[in-house]
Amino acid sequence: MKIFKYPDKNLWPEILKRPSKDFSELESIVQEVFEQIKNEGDKALLNFTKKFDGVNLQEIEVSKEEIENAERLVSEQLKAAIQLAKNNIRKFHSSQAIKEEEIETIEGVRCWRKAVPIDKVGLYIPGGTAPLFSTVLMLGIPAKIAGCKEIILCTPPNVNGEIHPAILYTASLIGINKIYKLGGTQAIGAMHLGTECVPKVYKIFGPGNQYVTAAKQVANKFGTAIDMPAGPSEVLIVADQTANPAYVAADLLSQAEHGADSQVLLITYHEKLIEEVEKELSKQLEVLPRRDIANEALENSRTILVKDQEEALEIINEYAPEHLIVSNEDENFFVEHVKNAGSVFLGNYTPESAGDYASGTNHTLPTNGFAKAYSGVSLDSFLKKITFQRISEQGISKLGPAIEVMAEAEELMAHKNAVSIRLKDLNF
C-alpha cells in the first residue's frame, strides 16, 4: 500500500482516486452488447457467453434437475451456516417494513402512502472469480419479504456451463427458481431488454465488476430502474492506538481479495500502526489462495497518516467508502459525524466479513463514491410508494382558493378551473 504522511489537502483528490476504467470506454462496450441483444435475442446471449465466459451453452435457463442436484452437492455444514445467515438477514430486513401514518394536512384533506412491491425484478449474482451465493440471500430475501411477483436471477456459468451448487441451493431455499446462466453485460442486457428466453424486468439489482456496473448504469439511462452502482469492493479503516494491527490487516485483505480493481484504505493518526499493519499484511498475504488478486488491489490502495480524527472524518466523507471500519477509542465521534459511507463496522470485534455474510445487514452497497447519494439495498429497494389522498367538500373549500391562485400564477387555467367548477357547485 502506498503511504502518504500528512498529505496536503490539495493532494487528496489524486490520492483518493479509485482504480476504475474510463466509463465512456465501458459504455461503448455495453452499448454494442445491448445492440446485438436487441437484434438477435438469445443468439446474441449465447455468442457473448462463448466470448466472455468461454463456454458454448446448450440452454440458457438452469433446469429443474440442475437445481435439485445442487442440494446434494452442498454440505450440511454449509447449509446450516446459510440457514443462520438467512434468519438474521430476514429478521433485519423484516424490521424495515414500516407502516406510515395517514395525515390530515388541513381539515378535510387526508394524505397517505402505501408501499407496493415491484412486480418484476432481476437479481444479478456475481460469479466471475468467486461464486457469491451470499448475494442470493442479500437480494432474494428482501425481494421475497416485499412480495415481488416475478423474481429472476442471472449468474455467470463456469467453463463447463455449470452454476456453483451453493448458488442454486440458496436460490431454491428462498424460492427463486427462474435462474439463467448469464454473466456480465449480457446478463444485464437480457434483463433490461428481454429475449425469447429471459423476461424483461422493471428493476435490476446486484453487485458486480466494472462491466456489470456500467451495464446497469446504461440500462438505467434507457429506462430500467436499478438499485445503485455497486461495483468493485472497497473498505476504509480508521484506526488509532487501540486497533489490533493483525485485525486491521485481515480486514484490508478481506476486501482486497475481491478483485484486482478493489481498493482499501487505512487512515490513522497513530504512526506506529502503519509499520505494524504492513508487517501483518505481508505475513497474512503469503498464505492467501487469492494473494495475486489481493496484491494487485494493494497496489491501488493507500495508507494515509493524518493529524487527528477531525481530518480523518473529512477524508471519509470525501471518499464515501462502501465499507467503513472504525477501530478507534472514540467510536462515537465517527458514529455521530459520518455522512458518506455504505455500511459502518464498529469496534475490534466487528469484521467487515460479518456484514458480507451473516450479521443481518445487506452487503449490496454503493461503491466508487456513490455512497454520497445512494443507500445500500434494503427492503425499500424492492418497493414503490404510492401516495393517496381524499378531500372532503369542506377540505376543497379550504384548500381550493390557494390552488386557484397558484394555478393562475402559473398561467394554467384548466388547473384552476378543475377547482373552480367544484367550488361553484358548493356555492363557495
Ligand SMILES: NC(=O)c1ccc[n+]([C@@H]2O[C@H](COP(=O)([O-])OP(=O)(O)OC[C@H]3O[C@@H](n4cnc5c(N)ncnc54)[C@H](O)[C@@H]3O)[C@@H](O)[C@H]2O)c1
Ligand atoms: N459493491 C457491492 O455491493 C459488491 C458486492 C459483492 C461483490 N462486489 C464486486 O463484484 C465483483 C465480482 O466480479 P467478478 O468479475 O468476480 O464477477 P462478475 O459476475 O461481476 O463478472 C463476471 C462477468 O464479467 C464479464 N467480463 C469479464 N471480463 C470481461 C471483458 N473483458 N469484457 C466484457 N465482459 C467481461 C463476463 O461476462 C463475466 O461473466 C467484484 O469486483 C466484487 O468486488 C461488489
Ligand SMILES: N[C@H](CO)Cc1c[nH]c[nH+]1
Ligand atoms: N464484500 C462484498 C461487498 O463489497 C460482499 C461479499 C460477498 N461475499 C463476500 N463478500
Ligand SMILES: [Zn+2]
Ligand atoms: Zn467481501
